[in-house]
Amino acid sequence: MPKTQDHTHTQRISLDHDFEVLYEKACEAGIDTAFSRAKQTPVPCPFGSAGVCCRHCLEGPCRIGLNGKGPQEGICGANGDTIVARNLLTMMIEGAAGHAEHGRETALALLEASEGHSDYQIKGVEKLYQVAAGLGIETNGKAVEDIGKQVALKALEDFQKQAGAMNWLTLHAQQQSIDKWDELGITPVNIHLEISKAVTRTSMGCDADPINLLLGCLTMGLVDGFGGLHLSSDLQDILFGVPKLVKSNFRLGVIKKEMVNIAVHGHVPLLSEKIVEWSRKLSEEAKAAGAAGINVVGICCSGNEMLMRHGIPAASSFSSQELVIVTGMLEAMIVDVQCIMPGIQKVAECYHTEIITTLPYVKIAGSTHVNFHTDKADKAAQDIVRKAIANFPKRDHQKITSFTGTVEAYAGFSNEQIIEALSALNKEDPLKPLLDAITSGAIRGVAAIVGCTNVREFQDWGNVTVAKELLKNNVLVVATGCSAHSLAKHNLMNMQGLEYCGESLRGVLKAIGQAAGLESLPPTLHMGSCVDNSRPADLLTAVANRLGVEVKDLPAVGSCPETHSPKALVIGTYFLANGVDVHVGVNPQVSGSQFVTDVLCNGAKDDGLNLEKLFGGKLIYEKDPVKAAAILLRRIEEKRLALGLSSKLESAI
Numbered sequence: 001m002p003k004t005q006d007h008t009h010t011q012r013i014s015l016d017h018d019f020e021v022l023y024e025k026a027c028e029a030g031i032d033t034a035f036s037r038a039k040q041t042p043v044p045c046p047f048g049s050a051g052v053c054c055r056h057c058l059e060g061p062c063r064i065g066l067n068g069k070g071p072q073e074g075i076c077g078a079n080g081d082t083i084v085a086r087n088l089l090t091m092m093i094e095g096a097a098g099h100a101e102h103g104r105e106t107a108l109a110l111l112e113a114s115e116g117h118s119d120y121q122i123k124g125v126e127k128l129y130q131v132a133a134g135l136g137i138e139t140n141g142k143a144v145e146d147i148g149k150q151v152a153l154k155a156l157e158d159f160q161k162q163a164g165a166m167n168w169l170t171l172h173a174q175q176q177s178i179d180k181w182d183e184l185g186i187t188p189v190n191i192h193l194e195i196s197k198a199v200t201r202t203s204m205g206c207d208a209d210p211i212n213l214l215l216g217c218l219t220m221g222l223v224d225g226f227g228g229l230h231l232s233s234d235l236q237d238i239l240f241g242v243p244k245l246v247k248s249n250f251r252l253g254v255i256k257k258e259m260v261n262i263a264v265h266g267h268v269p270l271l272s273e274k275i276v277e278w279s280r281k282l283s284e285e286a287k288a289a290g291a292a293g294i295n296v297v298g299i300c301c302s303g304n305e306m307l308m309r310h311g312i313p314a315a316s317s318f319s320s321q322e323l324v325i326v327t328g329m330l331e332a333m334i335v336d337v338q339c340i341m342p343g344i345q346k347v348a349e350c351y352h353t354e355i356i357t358t359l360p361y362v363k364i365a366g367s368t369h370v371n372f373h374t375d376k377a378d379k380a381a382q383d384i385v386r387k388a389i390a391n392f393p394k395r396d397h398q399k400i401t402s403f404t405g406t407v408e409a410y411a412g413f414s415n416e417q418i419i420e421a422l423s424a425l426n427k428e429d430p431l432k433p434l435l436d437a438i439t440s441g442a443i444r445g446v447a448a449i450v451g452c453t454n455v456r457e458f459q460d461w462g463n464v465t466v467a468k469e470l471l472k473n474n475v476l477v478v479a480t481g482c483s484a485h486s487l488a489k490h491n492l493m494n495m496q497g498l499e500y501c502g503e504s505l506r507g508v509l510k511a512i513g514q515a516a517g518l519e520s521l522p523p524t525l526h527m528g529s530c531v532d533n534s535r536p537a538d539l540l541t542a543v544a545n546r547l548g549v550e551v552k553d554l555p556a557v558g559s560c561p562e563t564h565s566p567k568a569l570v571i572g573t574y575f576l577a578n579g580v581d582v583h584v585g586v587n588p589q590v591s592g593s594q595f596v597t598d599v600l601c602n603g604a605k606d607d608g609l610n611l612e613k614l615f616g617g618k619l620i621y622e623k624d625p626v627k628a629a630a631i632l633l634r635r636i637e638e639k640r641l642a643l644g645l646s647s648k649l650e651s652a653i
């Protein structure tokens, strides 16, 4: 058993007390986790933190001296602005590539399902027709599989076409935005081409113009938004069905002592769908092994996907993933891709938990690997579920810590579900009640709280605090990713949390909810995984189109209070390209260049070129969640004022 080197484990790590109990237990047992490892390196490298460390060639690494002291250029002559912009673009590439792979795998899965050589069938037929119509595919008289194949081929075309704009961009973007992107030369042609071009331009001896590099970041934002988020969500809805309202539970009480517990972790829901299916089918085998049945719980975004479509309860967001194992009750953790800490394996070795990797390019030394492919998905899922059942009798009962507390949460708020709820108030014009609430000021604006939990942050605190501040001020809050876990765990996705809403927002949520047969809509709406940030984007586009304005004009903001991932940065950049203000609560590693900081963060009235001038929104870096919410609220009121809506800033004019 490894020895923990954390001697300060009395320090708090999470707003969720259950994880503090497990952290304490891990420390006492000498088990290292990300929280204890973070404390071993309390101060991050100042050069990396400022974005001035360059490792793009073997003449380096080079680093720019901070505060004007020391060398101001790398050996090749790249200055701090170029190095910082280039490093930022490198992070964007990493984030976009992950989402693009997610999209590509889903497109291939749809193609294989349509051609009949896979274990999947198309469940979201209505969505298929809708997407096909948007892509200009003729559907009359065609079989569902034929249409599915045409849609899949259109998606794959977005990885190979050599001219024009990506199909998924023209499918979802407003024309005014496309015109602007074309004018700036940042419209992506195909996903792989843009990623490859971006890797090239960041390499030594290529792009050395910080403005051009930052425009390259915007292209990556568009690749991510359309080729990663929208493409993945659309195709997953076609394959697995559009999410509908579900009620489920969060917190560690979802892990059941008497059950075979299987955690699904990662992002691409192809395998998780089958794990859920086979866990139900094989429950008799679990009973024969002495368990009461099989219990699947979710971690990170695979968890969000299973919650949205099947009501699977959620055990953990990113930062506490290792601690779930420390309950001593997890028979298997099935991982696919992204946000999987390598540290889970060492923790699992202290218990009976089996870590099972499933993709040929995502393995962890020491863990079990079960290869997954869509044509053998049923077989892989059965093998995995049976491995979990076989582990149940291996539990060490001395090492079990069980929790009884769970928090109820509503989820499943696809745009289709939101429109359905709204249509109970106005059948002919479902968006109208929402628009009326925004224009009258009953709802001041819309905020998407997105992104991660971060081991270096006090878990859930930033996400929950920003949400509560915005709710109090009558902002409609939607959430995705691990942020949604934070909000759900702290009663912001059930009716108890309505007490945090301002009066007029609460009135709107109740009116819509009651018309739809609920006591109310919950205070915040769970819209899904990180790729499902396509859903808030589509909601904003629908509202903007209906108001006859651009998305950039709306009183809408994005907030990423506890992010850790380059994926969250590139999602934010997608929203920035659409003119939406984006807050990050974690250092985006650009402070080493005043120029880059100014371009990203300065307002339209400031000197020089900046994002707000070009697109209409800016990046807001603020660590303090209360201050961050105040800035976002002001931005919302500024946009209301510019739109001619009632604004709290009117009196200041």
Ligand code: BF8
Residues within 6 Å of the ligand: 267, 300, 301, 317, 318, 338, 339, 450, 451, 452, 453, 480, 481, 482, 483, 529, 530, 531, 564, 565, 567, 568
């Ligand atoms: O894709 S929110 S920690 S799990 S990166 Fe990762 Fe961040 Fe969670 Fe979902 Ni998104």
Ligand code: SF4
Residues within 6 Å of the ligand: 054, 055, 056, 057, 058, 059, 060, 061, 062, 073, 074, 075, 076, 077, 078, 203, 204, 205
């Ligand atoms: Fe140094 Fe330039 Fe090489 Fe970067 S690319 S490591 S700055 S020589």
